[in-house]
Amino acid sequence: MAEVKVRGLALDYGTTRALSDVSLDFPDGQFFGLLGPSGSGKTTLLRCIAGFIYPDHGTISIGGESVENVPVEKREIGMMFQNYALFPNMSVAENVGFGLKVRKIGPAELKRRVGEALELVQLAAMGDRRPHQLSGGQRQRVALARAIVTRPRVLLLDEPLSALDKALRLEMQIELKRIQREVGITTIFVTHDQEEALTLSDRIGILKDGRLVQEGPPHDIYRMPANRFAATFLGEANFIEGMGVASGIRLADGTILPWYAVRAAPAGPLTIAVRPESISISAKKPEPSGLTCILKGELRQVVFSGPTVTCLVDARGLRFKVLLKTPELASVQTSGEVWLSWPANQSMIIAGETPPVTGS
């Protein structure tokens, strides 16, 4: 078990910058999710920590020990790969015992520890099987047992759940979290699936174009995204541009949205973001109150998806996405004039303007 620190990590692949000046702390015993679109550098960062790639600049330490010049096999890590990478010529028990065998652990202890690891992943009866005789979920568990049986200082997971179907994936997420808690190992998890990152992680780091965009507990990032990218990559958001004034935020047409939040509304031009699930829709104008933002709009479309519906509403020349629970829809007509409202403390100020991301 150990804390992992990277400082000022930079790496170029030819002319493309894979990582630029990434500094991050991965706290001891925590589950850390590295999240980002493909090409954001999250896998590169993981492989730098593993030791498969050596960065051009920067330092990496595991448990306080600097490992820049330590080869993979001496870094005391455990790793799970996208396609599991089980050794096809070995049985399940031999796969799990491999790391112990190359460490010259005696046969009695090896057998005991392999047994314990298989027990932990609930595959105690499968030791004699070959990898090709297992289902996807079982291979997953073998790969996990193999990665932790050597008691590594850090567990690195490279999108290990992406090959599973949705139901199995959910089950494995819960399982992974249980085992991580039980073993208490520092875990770094790479994923492009935001829901997965939210479900599993104690902390999340969002990467884009080789840079760290934001880092913190999932709820904090969700509540206070650093910029448009963080706001849309972790969840969805409606963006409203305006001008910070004493009483709130003044929109282009003079409407004032009240402001109430932990951070005071700064003066000058700014952008706020509102989560679709924070907004309510009503047919009649709600009672105006100092702490409610109210906008009139036109309901354009209703998209039904089982437990929730997404309403698309045009207001102030912007298209708003509003997420309702299905029963709430009954009070709204399917088109025409509607009123949008949300508590003022649900308006999030976006700092560090970046152009809006498309397609995600």
Place this chain on the structure above:
Amino acid sequence: MKEKASIPLYLGCAYTGLVLFFLYAPILVMALMSFNASEFYAFPLNFTLDWYRKLVGNAEIVSSAWRSVWIAAATTMIATTLGTAASLALFRHDFPGKKFLQAMLFPPIAIPWLIIGTAMLIFFFWIGIGRGTPAVILGHVALALPYVIVVVSARLQTFDIQLEEAARSLGAGNWDVTRYVTLPWIASGVVAGALFAFAVSFDQFVVSYFLAEPGDATLPVMIYTAIRKGFTPEINAISTIIIVISMTVMLAASRYFKFGGER
């Protein structure tokens, strides 16, 4: 396969039949004659093992046969080890000149052995190795190496490099990774490459003829010399033995190496 037998199909069968006939009939005749009492290919066939008996009594031929076998064994060991190591290096690493190096593997397969043999003879004298058994083995290894690399590399194409990464992440050093993970996967390719190397060396005439010293010829060179002195059915007998060995080796190789490398 229910379609009507057409003219092209008959032609194809006839063609294949002719190829096989001209390929194997001479070999078959030779093998038969090695069991025939008559020295002049006279029929009817009178079965005898006399020629084999004479062969065993011919110290020159027997000693050259053993020399051929151990030279082939030594060549196989050296070429297979070097060739497998080279294939692994070409598979694992990208380095400047890699493509050029890979391309340079093929000309030795295509260049006539006569020319390679002459070149080697001149070169070996120039650098002071001269003729003799070490020179023969050196020449054979050089000829066999490209075959081993091509066969082993083909097998490596089906290997998932992530298995090596997984092994390293579990604490295995280079040798452990190769021994426990990579070699078991490419074993069939290595065995096939070894059999190719053995066949290339054992059947080699030209290079051996140029590089062996007069006193210690290999079997093919010995046979050639014997024929020049005057043909005897003993030659049929030893040739039959060589064919049996060679075909066994090649059949074993094809058993281990599916052409195209998939298995």
